Amino acid sequence: MELSTSRHGDMTIVNVTAGRIDAAAAIAFKDAMRAAVADGTDHVVLDLGQVTFVDSSGLGAIVAAMKHMGDGRRLDLAGLTPDVAKVFRLTRMDTVFVIHHDIDRLTATG
Amino acid sequence: MTADMTFECRATPVDVRRMLGRLRTRLAAEDLSDEKCSTIEIALAEALNNIVEHAYRPDERGTITLTLSVGPRRLRCELRDLGVAMPGLGPPDGTAPDVGGLRATLPEGGFGWSLIRALTARLHYMREGTGNRLILDFDIDVS
Numbered sequence: 001m002e003l004s005t006s007r008h009g010d011m012t013i014v015n016v017t018a019g020r021i022d023a024a025a026a027i028a029f030k031d032a033m034r035a036a037v038a039d040g041t042d043h044v045v046l047d048l049g050q051v052t053f054v055d056s057s058g059l060g061a062i063v064a065a066m067k068h069m070g071d072g073r074r075l076d077l078a079g080l081t082p083d084v085a086k087v088f089r090l091t092r093m094d095t096v097f098v099i100h101h102d103i104d105r106l107t108a109t110g
Numbered sequence: 111m112t113a114d115m116t117f118e119c120r121a122t123p124v125d126v127r128r129m130l131g132r133l134r135t136r137l138a139a140e141d142l143s144d145e146k147c148s149t150i151e152i153a154l155a156e157a158l159n160n161i162v163e164h165a166y167r168p169d170e171r172g173t174i175t176l177t178l179s180v181g182p183r184r185l186r187c188e189l190r191d192l193g194v195a196m197p198g199l200g201p202p203d204g205t206a207p208d209v210g211g212l213r214a215t216l217p218e219g220g221f222g223w224s225l226i227r228a229l230t231a232r233l234h235y236m237r238e239g240t241g242n243r244l245i246l247d248f249d250i251d252v253s
Contacts, residue, residue, distance in 0.1 A: 023155075023159045024124045053152075053155075055155040056156055056220075067213055067216060082144065083151070086149075086152065091224070
């Protein structure tokens with residue numbers, strides 16, 4: 001799966017360029033995330049602005065990526081589209097992650 | 111109100127994704143809101159993924175049939191497969207995993223049935239002969 005990363009001061013933004021993180025993409029996403037954040041900053045923001053659909057497998061892969069980063073590092077989310085936000089809300093995962101609504105403001109101050 | 115529509119796919123994650131795409135296009139054509147379309151797609155995705163993961167063995171090349179029927183206030187999705195029966199011959203109660211613990215203990219799965227239960231108005235499962243039949247009903251409000 002294609003992920004693009006950009007550095008903004010002490011923060012790395014990982015942009016998911018695929019439209020879905022679902023059962024067909026979950027393992028590839030997890031592998032790509034591990035590579036993308038391996039040597040990066042402690043603060044990572046996953047930009048899901050292009051992702052229109054996440055199922056429970058995709059959600060599990062995002063949680064796994066966050067756990068894999070380990071204590072002392074932080075994975076936030078940004079740009080949740082309506083269907084993706086719904087899955088996070090229904091599973092209460094929206095209480096686990098810091099969710100940024102405006103990625104442009106984040107990069108301007110970062 | 112349109113006639114019933116049937117979709118069929120092989121029981122693989124990629125084929126399920128394609129079928130969900132066809133379903134979503136069909137739902138949008140029924141004048142359902144984006145909100146209702148997403149409710150149906152998320153629930154169906156979980157039910158279909160469960161069949162791929164649990165009903166069939168990985169090498170089994172099973173198929174899944176989805177029949178969609180749209181009534182005045184109810185949309186029904188009926189899923190049929192020829193895999194193994196659900197444990198206990200019924201869908202799990204769908205208790206949502208606890209997400210309140212430490213990072214290391216956060217669940218990475220187990221959300222499927224709680225999502226299905228939260229998004230459907232009614233759920234019915236039957237073991238029929240060598241197959242499974244799962245009915246998901248959604249309340250709709252087509253103007």
